[in-house]
Amino acid sequence: xxxxxxxxxxxxxxxxxxxxxxxxxxxxxxxxxxxxxxxxxxxxxxxxxxxxxxxxxxxxxxxxxxxxxxxxxxxxxxxxxxxxxxxxxxxxxxxxxxxxxxxxxxxxxxxxxxxxxxxxxxxxxxxxxxxxxxxxxxxxxxxxxxxxxxxxxxxxxxxxxxxxxxxxxxxxxxxxxxxxxxxxxxxxxxxxxxxxxxxxxxxxxxxxxxxxxxxxxxxxxxxxxxxxxxxxxxxxxxxxxxxxxxxxxxxxxxxxxxxxxxxxxxxxxxxxxxxxxxxxxxxxxxxxxxxxxxxxxxxxxxxxxxxxxxxxxxxxxxxxxxxxxxxxxxxxxxxxxxxxxxxxxxxxxxxxxxxxxxxxxxxxxxxxxxxxxxxxxxxxxxxxxxxxxxxxxxxxxxxxxxxxxxxxxxxxxxxxxxxxxxxxxxxxxxxxxxxxxxxxxxxxxxxxxxxxxxxxxxxxxxxxxxxxxxxxxxxxxxxxxxxxxxxxxxxxxxxxxxxxxxxxxxxxxxxxxxxxxxxxxxxxxxxxxxxxxxxxxxxxxxxxxxxxxxxxxxxxxxxxxxxxxxxxxxxxxxxxxxxxxxxxxxxxxxxxxxxxxxxxxxxxxxxxxxxxxxxxxxxxxxxxxxxxxxxxxxxxxx
Numbered sequence: 001x002x003x004x005x006x007x008x009x010x011x012x013x014x015x016x017x018x019x020x021x022x023x024x025x026x027x028x029x030x031x032x033x034x035x036x037x038x039x040x041x042x043x044x045x046x047x048x049x050x051x052x053x054x055x056x057x058x059x060x061x062x063x064x065x066x067x068x069x070x071x072x073x074x075x076x077x078x079x080x081x082x083x084x085x086x087x088x089x090x091x092x093x094x095x096x097x098x099x100x101x102x103x104x105x106x107x108x109x110x111x112x113x114x115x116x117x118x119x120x121x122x123x124x125x126x127x128x129x130x131x132x133x134x135x136x137x138x139x140x141x142x143x144x145x146x147x148x149x150x151x152x153x154x155x156x157x158x159x160x161x162x163x164x165x166x167x168x169x170x171x172x173x174x175x176x177x178x179x180x181x182x183x184x185x186x187x188x189x190x191x192x193x194x195x196x197x198x199x200x201x202x203x204x205x206x207x208x209x210x211x212x213x214x215x216x217x218x219x220x221x222x223x224x225x226x227x228x229x230x231x232x233x234x235x236x237x238x239x240x241x242x243x244x245x246x247x248x249x250x251x252x253x254x255x256x257x258x259x260x261x262x263x264x265x266x267x268x269x270x271x272x273x274x275x276x277x278x279x280x281x282x283x284x285x286x287x288x289x290x291x292x293x294x295x296x297x298x299x300x301x302x303x304x305x306x307x308x309x310x311x312x313x314x315x316x317x318x319x320x321x322x323x324x325x326x327x328x329x330x331x332x333x334x335x336x337x338x339x340x341x342x343x344x345x346x347x348x349x350x351x352x353x354x355x356x357x358x359x360x361x362x363x364x365x366x367x368x369x370x371x372x373x374x375x376x377x378x379x380x381x382x383x384x385x386x387x388x389x390x391x392x393x394x395x396x397x398x399x400x401x402x403x404x405x406x407x408x409x410x411x412x413x414x415x416x417x418x419x420x421x422x423x424x425x426x427x428x429x430x431x432x433x434x435x436x437x438x439x440x441x442x443x444x445x446x447x448x449x450x451x452x453x454x455x456x457x458x459x460x461x462x463x464x465x466x467x468x469x470x471x472x473x474x475x476x477x478x479x480x481x482x483x484x485x486x487x488x489x490x491x492x493x494x495x496x497x498x499x500x501x502x503x504x505x506x507x508x509x510x511x512x513x514x515x516x517x518x519x520x521x522x523x524x525x526x527x528x529x530x531x532x533x534x535x536x537x538x539x540x541x542x543x544x545x546x547x548x549x550x551x552x553x554x555x556x557x558x559x560x561x562x563x564x565x566x567x568x569x570x571x572x573x574x575x576x577x578x579x580x581x582x583x584x585x586x587x588x589x590x591x592x593x594x595x596x597x598x599x600x601x602x603x604x605x606x607x608x609x610x611x612x613x614x615x616x617x618x619x620x621x622x623x624x625x626x627x628x629x630x631x632x633x634x635x636x637x638x
Contacts (some may be wrong), residue, residue: 123265143426150416153229194323262275271514283440283441283507397537443503451511551569
C-alpha cells in the first residue's frame, strides 16, 4: 500500500480497526507499493503494478479478511496453511501452540539410524523405488551384454569395443543431450533421453536376436589373437550394438537421469540424510535382478541360442514395465516438489500479509541480474572446465572407471575360461549380481553413519583404498600363474575385487559425488553433470581400454591373451588410485568449506515477489468488494 494511506485492517496505534480505508484506486486496477530495490544499494521506488490475480488467490484473500474480521491473526492463518479452521479448535488452542505442535511433528525423525521425518517419508520412498528400478535395468543389461560379447567375441574384444565404439557414441550422446537441454524443458529432456533405451531393448529381443543368422557376417579367415577378437565385433555387430547401448545406459541411467532428478527435488538439508539411504532400497535391485534372471533361465527348454532368445524376450518385457514405472514415479516426485514449493510461497505470502497488518507497508529486496544468453557447446565446456569442483569430480570419475576397466576385463577372461557357454556364464553373473546386492544393502545401512563420523573427505577415500588393496591381491594371483594359484582361487579373488568395485561405488562413491553437485549452479548440475558422469566415465573406460589394447599387442603373445599383461596393468592401476586419491583431497577441501545450508537461487525471488504482490492485490480487490456489499453498514461495523 501507499505509505500515506494505511488501509489495512489493524494498523492503528491502539490496535483498533483503522477508519482510514481509502486506498488509491486507479482506473486500470493497479495500485502503488513502496519497495526497497538494491541493484547497487538500497533505494526507495514507487511501482505501479497491474496484475490479474487467479480466482483461487482471490478466494484465499477474501477468506483471510473474513478470519481477520472474526479476530483471527495472521499467525493463525500461517499455522493452518490458510485453510479454514474449526471454531472449537480456534477457541481451545492458540495459533502459536498449533503451529509449533505441527512443526514438531513434521520435523521429528523416525530414528537415529533412519533420520527421516514422517512428512519426508513419501518423497524418500518414491526416490528409493526409482533408484531401485534404474539399478534393476542396469544390472540386467550389464549381465546380458557381457554374456553376448564375451561368449562370442572373447574378453579381449571389450577394450576395442569401448574405445572405438562406446567412446564416440558417448561423445555424440553428450553433444545431442546438451543441444536438447537448450531446446526441451526439464521433463521433456528426461523422457527424450529415457525412451530410446527401452525401445531398443524391446527391438533387440524381438527382432534383432531372432534374425541374428541373417544379419551377422560370416567368419573372417586368417585372423588370430587380438585381431580375431576385433573382427568378431564386426561379425556379431548386433551384439556389439547391444553392448554400446548398455554402456551408455550405465552412464545415463543412474548417474545422469536419476541423480539429476534427485538433485532437483532434494534440498541440501535432506541430501546428507537421504542420499546414503536411497541406495539401501536401490541396492536390493541386483538381488532381485539375479533372482529373476536365474528363474527365467531355469524356464529355458534348451540351453542353445533358441532358449537364450526366449530369456531375452521375457527380460525385455519386464524392462519395459520397469520403464513405465520410472516415468510414473518421476512425474509424481516432481508434482510433490512443486506442491512443496507452492506451500512455501504461500506461507511467505501470508507472512507478507502479517507484515502489512502490523506496519502498513511492504519492503521487498530484489537483486537484478542480466539475463544469461544461451551458450554454445564449446562455450559451455569452457565455462564448466573453469570450475575446480567439476574438474576434481571429473578426475574422480575418470580414475574410477580406469581402475574398473583394468581389472574387469582380466576377471571376465578368467570367467570365460571357467564358464564357456552363454547360459552358464549368465547364471554365474546372476549369482554375482545377487552377491553385489546383499553386500551393498548391508553396507548402505551404515553408510549414513560413516559419512557423519568420518566426514565427506575420508568417506570418499574409502573406495580407492579398498579397491586398491584387493586389486593388488588379484594381480598377484594372476602373475603367480595356475601352477601356484589354481584358476578357481584366482577367479574368487577377482570376484571379490569386482564386488568391492560396485559396492563401494553404489554405497559411498555415488552419494559423496552427488552431494558435491548440490551447491553448484544450474549449468553445472545439468551440462556439467552430463559431461562429468557420461563423458568422464567414457574417457576413463577408453583410457583403460587403450592401455589394454597396447599391452595386448606388445606383450600379449601369439594368443593375444589379456592375462599376459597383468604385471603392467597392475602398475597402471596403482597410478590411477594415486591420482584418484589426490582428486578426493582437493575436492574435500572445497566441499568442507561449503555452507551446508542450501544457497538461495536469485532467479526464484521474482516468483515469490510476484506471489506476494498478487496476494496484496487480491486483498485490495476483496476489500473493495466487501465495501460495495456492506455499503449500508457503519464504519465501525466494517
